[in-house]
Amino acid sequence: MPPEAMSEKTExxxxxxxxxxxxxxxxxxxxxxxxxxxQQLLERLVRPAFANPHLDxxxxxxxxxxxxxxxxxxxxxxxxxxxxxxxxDIGKLAVCGTLNDLAMxxxxxxxxxxxxxxxEGFPVNDxxxxxASMNATAQAAGAAIVTGDTxxxxxxxxxxxxxxxxxxxxxxxxxxxxxxxxxxGDAILLSGDIGRHGVxxxxxxxxxxxxxTVESDCADLSGLVGQLLRAGVELHCLxxxxxxxxxxxxxxxxxxxxxxxxxxxxxxxxxxxxxxxCEILGFDPLYVANEGRxxxxxxxxxxxxxxxxxxxxxxGHDACLIGRVGSVGKGxxxxxxxxxxxxxxxxxxxxxLPRIC
Amino acid sequence: MPPEAMSEKTExxxxxxxxxxxxxxxxxxxxxxxxxxxQQLLERLVRPAFANPHLDxxxxxxxxxxxxxxxxxxxxxxxxxxxxxxxxDIGKLAVCGTLNDLAMxxxxxxxxxxxxxxxEGFPVNDxxxxxASMNATAQAAGAAIVTGDTxxxxxxxxxxxxxxxxxxxxxxxxxxxxxxxxxxGDAILLSGDIGRHGVxxxxxxxxxxxxxTVESDCADLSGLVGQLLRAGVELHCLxxxxxxxxxxxxxxxxxxxxxxxxxxxxxxxxxxxxxxxCEILGFDPLYVANEGRxxxxxxxxxxxxxxxxxxxxxxGHDACLIGRVGSVGKGxxxxxxxxxxxxxxxxxxxxxLPRIC
Numbered sequence: 001m002p003p004e005a006m007s008e009k010t011e012x013x014x015x016x017x018x019x020x021x022x023x024x025x026x027x028x029x030x031x032x033x034x035x036x037x038x039q040q041l042l043e044r045l046v047r048p049a050f051a052n053p054h055l056d057x058x059x060x061x062x063x064x065x066x067x068x069x070x071x072x073x074x075x076x077x078x079x080x081x082x083x084x085x086x087x088x089d090i091g092k093l094a095v096c097g098t099l100n101d102l103a104m105x106x107x108x109x110x111x112x113x114x115x116x117x118x119x120e121g122f123p124v125n126d127x128x129x130x131x132a133s134m135n136a137t138a139q140a141a142g143a144a145i146v147t148g149d150t151x152x153x154x155x156x157x158x159x160x161x162x163x164x165x166x167x168x169x170x171x172x173x174x175x176x177x178x179x180x181x182x183x184x185g186d187a188i189l190l191s192g193d194i195g196r197h198g199v200x201x202x203x204x205x206x207x208x209x210x211x212x213t214v215e216s217d218c219a220d221l222s223g224l225v226g227q228l229l230r231a232g233v234e235l236h237c238l239x240x241x242x243x244x245x246x247x248x249x250x251x252x253x254x255x256x257x258x259x260x261x262x263x264x265x266x267x268x269x270x271x272x273x274x275x276x277x278c279e280i281l282g283f284d285p286l287y288v289a290n291e292g293r294x295x296x297x298x299x300x301x302x303x304x305x306x307x308x309x310x311x312x313x314x315x316g317h318d319a320c321l322i323g324r325v326g327s328v329g330k331g332x333x334x335x336x337x338x339x340x341x342x343x344x345x346x347x348x349x350x351x352x353l354p355r356i357c
Numbered sequence: 358m359p360p361e362a363m364s365e366k367t368e369x370x371x372x373x374x375x376x377x378x379x380x381x382x383x384x385x386x387x388x389x390x391x392x393x394x395x396q397q398l399l400e401r402l403v404r405p406a407f408a409n410p411h412l413d414x415x416x417x418x419x420x421x422x423x424x425x426x427x428x429x430x431x432x433x434x435x436x437x438x439x440x441x442x443x444x445x446d447i448g449k450l451a452v453c454g455t456l457n458d459l460a461m462x463x464x465x466x467x468x469x470x471x472x473x474x475x476x477e478g479f480p481v482n483d484x485x486x487x488x489a490s491m492n493a494t495a496q497a498a499g500a501a502i503v504t505g506d507t508x509x510x511x512x513x514x515x516x517x518x519x520x521x522x523x524x525x526x527x528x529x530x531x532x533x534x535x536x537x538x539x540x541x542g543d544a545i546l547l548s549g550d551i552g553r554h555g556v557x558x559x560x561x562x563x564x565x566x567x568x569x570t571v572e573s574d575c576a577d578l579s580g581l582v583g584q585l586l587r588a589g590v591e592l593h594c595l596x597x598x599x600x601x602x603x604x605x606x607x608x609x610x611x612x613x614x615x616x617x618x619x620x621x622x623x624x625x626x627x628x629x630x631x632x633x634x635c636e637i638l639g640f641d642p643l644y645v646a647n648e649g650r651x652x653x654x655x656x657x658x659x660x661x662x663x664x665x666x667x668x669x670x671x672x673g674h675d676a677c678l679i680g681r682v683g684s685v686g687k688g689x690x691x692x693x694x695x696x697x698x699x700x701x702x703x704x705x706x707x708x709x710l711p712r713i714c
Binding site for chain 1: 503
């Protein structure tokens with residue numbers, strides 16, 4: 001066999017082989033869970049498949065320039081279960097999620113799209129409620145849902161309703177708000193208490209009757225980010241907390257930016273009913289999903305001004321300084337507890353709570 | 358009861374009532390079928406919920422202006438079954454669909470996004486194939502997939518893989534290529550033979566062995582539209598043929614633009630294997646889905662030049678003149694057969710073939 005034919009044969013054989021992600025040749029729930037397996041799916045399969053410099057921005061939205069204007073572009077799919085929960089529904093969640101991804105680049109949201117995958121048998125009235133909720137949330141942010149698509153799948157091939165939203169926003173500031181903007185010594189601020197969304201979802205899904213009903217924190221952060229920018233706060237990086245919670249967000253940023261970071265456990269606010277629900281369920285609030293909270297990376301000199309703006313806004317009144325960016329490193333995130341004991345955080349490997357968003 | 362209380366009561370009762378679309382209080386497959394029921398869902402529920410002037414453009418993509426630049430924005434969900442079929446797969450289909458929606462505004466595709474909803478148990482190798490196909494199709498069009506999202510749902514809550522793609526394109530011409538651009542006397546051109554995608558899908562899905570394997574026409578039309586624009590062809594409106602086929606596309610445009618139209622049945626090319634498959638299946642090729650064909654509305658004076666450009670391109674070599682725009686009307690579309698008998702076309706009410714795209 002001539003060498004060319006052999007090498008061709010080898011290539012064909014290789015491309016026909018199942019391509020595993022870690023030990024997996026099939027997708028498991030944890031590949032969507034915001035933890036290490038999702039990171040492996042993205043790093044080993046999705047990013048290499050689509051390799052381009054825009055993906056290397058490693059941010060919630062991609063920023064590009066058209067005719068001297070900087071625009072942000074983002075997309076997300078929503079498969080939350082149940083569709084209606086205390087504090088929101090899949091429609092509000094989808095629109096807030098997209099608005100927040102735009103806001104994390106400091107973009108003013110302009111236009112949104114919605115692609116619906118509806119399961120046969122889904123009540124028209126529920127669909128109407130979700131659409132109304134989407135529109136109200138978009139309008140409140142000054143954005144409009146301008147294009148969409150509707151598909152129907154057979155009963156048993158969906159779960160009521162899945163929504164994918166995309167968004168375009170306009171960047172009117174001159175900053176580079178992105179992981180690459182993080183600097184040694186930056187302060188890490190948190191916009192509010194954590195864990196509400198995850199607890200609200202699990203309580204509603206499993207019919208758990210906690211003493212106090214915990215509402216999801218599901219909210220649009222674009223207005224708050226706009227106020228920070230107008231106040232001239234020097235924002236280095238923003239990240240909203242979703243799947244994987246505060247821990248996953250900070251770990252991802254530490255890894256992508258290439259800095260070690262330290263958080264103070266006692267500074268991180270967790271509301272009493274969320275804390276007690278987490279204790280009952282065996283969850284660590286640091287890893288529980290949020291949908292209306294963000295971490296902010298600002299230079300130490302900007303902390304006072306940033307907190308002033310945050311505290312004056314309904315979505316930031318519990319904001320606080322929770323940590324600092326250390327020196328260049330491999331992205332180690334340490335959590336210091338009140339007894340000065342330091343625990344190194346890790347991405348969850350598996351799935352704490354599926355279908356959270 | 359005072360009148361105010363009464364009227365409040367009535368309103369509450371009304372808003373709690375199921376809101377039917379036609380006689381339906383639950384979504385049925387035909388609400389996603391490209392026919393009359395889908396139109397009712399969009400007109401009675403989705404458009405009113407999101408009411409804004411951009412939706413009133415009634416086109417495949419929405420056009421907006423940012424800093425003097427015109428951009429097009431579009432989204433689509435894909436639930437095609439099976440995921441792999443002769444001539445393509447869900448990845449190629451999703452990217453082509455979004456490229457085509459941008460092309461229908463004459464936009465050059467720039468950036469795409471992809472939101473994946475993956476069913477637990479889906480083979481990683483199949484996912485890799487689909488992602489490679491998406492990337493190859495985008496790259497060939499000079500576009501990049503720049504942002505994305507991945508969700509996983511439990512086994513039995515999906516059907517392998519659903520994809521929602523969105524796209525942003527740049528409009529570099531000065532034309533208004535949209536339903537509102539259609540004029541009385543415009544020629545209606547068709548870029549190629551019809552019905553291939555629908556026949557390819559049903560044959561693969563049902564394991565039907567026709568004498569000749571029909572391949573889907575799934576293709577990106579953005580290059581061809583770019584050539585028409587560069588050749589200076591005055592394009593009034595473009596529409597790619599998808600769910601509901603040629604008939605649904607022309608009926609929708611006739612209704613939205615407010616003109617009656619006439620098509621010549623004998624001028625509409627249908628390949629022999631597609632025609633015989635349709636005869637066996639009881640399908641009318643006019644209503645069968647396509648994924649790489651479009652109708653073009655041009656002034657009569659531009660027909661020669663348009664056909665020259667079309668015929669010189671691999672995706673347009675069978676292009677032909679198939680009809681004319683008549684006078685202002687309610688959107689009646691007549692089909693004249695070779696015996697000069699005229700049949701008035703209507704939107705299909707139900708579902709000819711679900712999960713075609």
